[in-house]
Amino acid sequence: MTNPVNVTTTLTLRIPGKKRNVEDTKKRDKVFKIIGLIVTYVLLVLFALLILVPFYYMIVASMMTEDEVREGILFPTTDIFSNLVDNYSRTINNPSFQYFDLVLNTLIVALSTTCFGLIITILTAFAFSRLQFKGRDLLFTIFLATMMIPGEMMVITNYTTMSNLNLITLNQSRMEAYLVMILPFLVSVFYIYLLRQTFKQIPNELYLAAKVDGKSDWSYLWKVMVPLASPTLITIFILNLIGGWNAYVWPKTAVLNSDYYPISVALRSAALQKEVMPDVYETQSSWQMAATVLTVLPLLILFIIFRKYIMRGVGRAGIKG
Amino acid sequence: METKNNWKAWLYLAPALILMALFTFYPLINTLLVSFLKNYNYVSGASEGFTFENFGIVLGITPIQTGGTPVYVTNFIRYALPNTLIITFVTVPISIILALFIAILINSIKVLRGLFQTIFFLPYVTNVIAVGMVFSLIFSTSGVFNSLFNLRIDWIGYGSNRVTALFILCIYIIWTQLPYKILIFLSGLQGIDKQYYDAAKLDGASKLKTTFKITMPLLSPQILYIMITSFISAFKEYNAVVGLFNRSYTGSPNTPDLYTVVYYIYDQLGTNNNNVSYASAGAVVLFAIILVFTLLQMWASKKRVHY
Incomplete structure (x- = not known):
């Protein structure tokens, strides 16, 4: 047995030919690291500003007078509060932008699509993840393949079908307009795929245990699987709702009665005009910005509340619209 | 267990399958078909047979005859x-x-x-x-x-x-x-x-x-x-x-x-x-x-x- 040696000598490494030692190099690295960090933050702040400027201007312009908007200034100089009251009150009650009617139309369509769609998604994902039947994998592959096909292929025939069923007419009823908007979007293959992945992670033992207890597939699905998959279900619900709120192309094509427009369609076609002289009308950009704030605000509130669900869901490979 | 599940599984799938048949699969085939039909009328469903003309017109190769003068839509x-x-x-x-x-x-x-x-x-x-x-x-x-x-x-x-x-x-x-x-x-x-x-x-x-x-x-x-x-x-x-x-x-x-x-x-x-x-x-x-x-x-x- 030898005694442990106590090393107390400090080593100073010298790089041959150069006049730097380890201490100097360490210091230099630290300085570089700090500079790098500063550059990183400066770049990030710059990019973030570019992302935020449109939001800032949208909100600020809705609190300006029309003259200020036309001057192209970034900061209002008049009383923001009275401008805000004026612009928003004129926008909300404008004949071409009946805000509360539009919200009602949009919410009814988006919520029906989302709720009925979610039930269909749950049933289908359950069949694809837990049940055994002939041709399961082939059918699932066919489902997935439809995601590759541009929606325009379907839209054309859906338009002619609906129009032959007299659902697309100039005097559409409320029910007809809503049906036309809801029906083609009830099934979403992407959400079926997302939920199937979640269902598959639930251990098979639970299913077998439920079988031993004499539980039917139906009650196992609703009592065990749905509660366990609730985070994914919330994500699907929110993403679907956002998609419904932002729907533009199909309603624009298929809803001819402007009383039943969803909000995006009305926003783009609204004539927010002021009578500046007798029989002379001018579009008010400040009112338009108030209308865009009113359209975007519910989404931003939803985003703030459900930020984690939305970002996690999209991060797991999401799609838009 | 597998055979027992068989018909039940199709019940679970039924809503999605019916809706997809109506709004995905049928439209897909129909749109493909219509693109090859001559003078297709979607209200009556009538057409004058198969043609590549639609593609020609869209791509600006085939002219449209309007009152005897050929017009290229480009x-x-x-x-x-x-x-x-x-x-x-x-x-x-x-x-x-x-x-x-x-x-x-x-x-x-x-x-x-x-x-x-x-x-x-x-x-x-x-x-x-x-x-x-x-x-x-x-x-x-x-x-x-x-x-x-x-x-x-x-x-x-x-x-x-x-x-x-x-x-x-x-x-x-x-x-x-x-x-x-x-x-x-x-x-x-x-x-x-x-x-x-x-x-x-x-x-x-x-x-x-x-x-x-x-x-x-x-x-x-x-x-x-x-x-x-x-x-x-x-x-x-x-x-x-x-x-x-x-x-x-x-x-x-x-x-x-x-x-x-x-x-x-x-x-x-x-x-x-x-x-x-x-x-x-x-x-x-x-x-x-x-x-x-x-x-x-x-x-x-x-x-x-x-x-």
Whole structure:
């Protein structure tokens, strides 16, 4: 047995030919690291500003007078509060932008699509993840393949079908307009795929245990699987709702009665005009910005509340619209 | 157990299958069929047999006979297709590189990381039409952008130049496309094992070298996925055009020089034209382009993507 040696000598490494030692190099690295960090933050702040400027201007312009908007200034100089009251009150009650009617139309369509769609998604994902039947994998592959096909292929025939069923007419009823908007979007293959992945992670033992207890597939699905998959279900619900709120192309094509427009369609076609002289009308950009704030605000509130669900869901490979 | 489940499984599938038969599978086959039918009337379902004429007319090869004089309709080939290709080949590479850069920046910091992540995700949850209108106001002749830089350029207004209009359109599309890509890249970056970076550090590799030799190859599945999905969505661009311009032309409605492929399809379908056959042919062309591009990218990346 030898005694442990106590090393107390400090080593100073010298790089041959150069006049730097380890201490100097360490210091230099630290300085570089700090500079790098500063550059990183400066770049990030710059990019973030570019992302935020449109939001800032949208909100600020809705609190300006029309003259200020036309001057192209970034900061209002008049009383923001009275401008805000004026612009928003004129926008909300404008004949071409009946805000509360539009919200009602949009919410009814988006919520029906989302709720009925979610039930269909749950049933289908359950069949694809837990049940055994002939041709399961082939059918699932066919489902997935439809995601590759541009929606325009379907839209054309859906338009002619609906129009032959007299659902697309100039005097559409409320029910007809809503049906036309809801029906083609009830099934979403992407959400079926997302939920199937979640269902598959639930251990098979639970299913077998439920079988031993004499539980039917139906009650196992609703009592065990749905509660366990609730985070994914919330994500699907929110993403679907956002998609419904932002729907533009199909309603624009298929809803001819402007009383039943969803909000995006009305926003783009609204004539927010002021009578500046007798029989002379001018579009008010400040009112338009108030209308865009009113359209975007519910989404931003939803985003703030459900930020984690939305970002996690999209991060797991999401799609838009 | 398997046989017992059999018919029950189809009951679970029934709602989705019925709806998809009606609104996905039947329309798909029907649209394909209609694109090959001569003088198709969708109300009566009547047609005069099979033809390639619709494609010829859409692509500006076959003339339409109106009162004895042949007219070539070239809106698709002169405006819709070139614009779509410009949008795709400008916005897709720029937004991917920018998103990758921002994602790497965000991934390298610890303080305020959540805040930056949220800010860069914001455009995803907003309405493309609404923010398009904001951009349209910012870039109007007397708008903020011009007054900030003391310019008087008509970027996107009536009678503006097609080049400047497309330029602003591309900027707007990049703005809308960034958040999704940043999020996907970030979740990919977070999945990379720290060991690789420690090993590189021991070997004395520079930051730039680490990025190109370690980060990029390990991120290649995400990059491929983003490339394919963003090519598809760029080819289908429509909402940004409506949000920004609310019309399909810069000067006169007779020269729709701001058309995109999808804009063309919806214009043909809408109440003004009602040319279901041309809309169908346009959609089939779009489908073919997307299919070819997707397969090409998958084939080209086979050797470069590390799973």
